[in-house]
Amino acid sequence: MKKVFILMTILSVVFIGVLPAQGLGYGVKAGLNLANLTGDDVEDSKIKLGAAIGGFAIIPLGDKLSVRPEVLFTQKGAKYKESEDGVDYTGKSKMNWLDIPILAVYQVADAISAFVGPYFDLYLGGERTFKIEGDGVSFEGDEKIEGDDINSLGFGLIFGGAYGVAENIDVEARIALGLTSLHEEETVKNFGIQVNANYYLKK
Numbered sequence: 001m002k003k004v005f006i007l008m009t010i011l012s013v014v015f016i017g018v019l020p021a022q023g024l025g026y027g028v029k030a031g032l033n034l035a036n037l038t039g040d041d042v043e044d045s046k047i048k049l050g051a052a053i054g055g056f057a058i059i060p061l062g063d064k065l066s067v068r069p070e071v072l073f074t075q076k077g078a079k080y081k082e083s084e085d086g087v088d089y090t091g092k093s094k095m096n097w098l099d100i101p102i103l104a105v106y107q108v109a110d111a112i113s114a115f116v117g118p119y120f121d122l123y124l125g126g127e128r129t130f131k132i133e134g135d136g137v138s139f140e141g142d143e144k145i146e147g148d149d150i151n152s153l154g155f156g157l158i159f160g161g162a163y164g165v166a167e168n169i170d171v172e173a174r175i176a177l178g179l180t181s182l183h184e185e186e187t188v189k190n191f192g193i194q195v196n197a198n199y200y201l202k203k
Helices: 004-018
Strands: 025-038 048-061 065-084 087-107 112-134 135-143 153-168 169-178 189-203
Touching: 025 169, 048 087, 048 189, 065 112, 065 189, 112 169, 153 189
Parallel strands: 025 065
Antiparallel strands: 025 048, 025 189, 048 065, 065 087, 087 112, 112 135, 112 153, 153 169, 169 189
C-alpha cells in the first residue's frame, strides 16, 4: 500500500501541474512492447510480445520544446527456452505494469521529434507458465507472480523518436531501460522496445 500511495502522489503532482497549463494538448496511444529481462542473473531470455496502451498530455515550453507526461498499461516479461540432457524447458513470464513516463520532447523538424526522460512503474500482477518435455517426461504448469515476490515499484529511462504520418497521428519507436532490479538479491531488470501510434485529440 505504501508503494501505491507513493505512485499516486507522483500521478497527482504531475497532473495537478498539467491542468492549469496554457496551450495544453493531449491524446491517446497504443502499440507493441517487445519485452525482455536483462541483468547479471538473467540467462537465455528471449523477447516476449506485449501491448502498451494509454494516454498523454503535452505541456509546451517553447516553439520546439515540451514536456509529455504519460500513463500506460504495459505488458512486460520474457520467454525462456533451454535444453539439458535431452530435456527441453520452455517458460514465459507475463507481467502487467502501470508506467508513468515524464518525457522532454524536442521538435527536430516539422514531422520529426526526439524525446527522453524517466519513468516510474507499478506492478499490477502476472504469472509464469512453464513446460518440461523429454526423456519420458512431460509436465506443464503455471503460478502467479505475487507483488510480494518482486520490487513492485521501480523506475527507469526512456528515449526514442517519432515521425508524423498525418496531422494528428505520429508513429514512435522507443527503448525503455529498467534501472531497478525486480529482486532484492538478484539483478533482473525490465527492458523493452516499443513501437507506438500516437493520436492527438488536441495539439
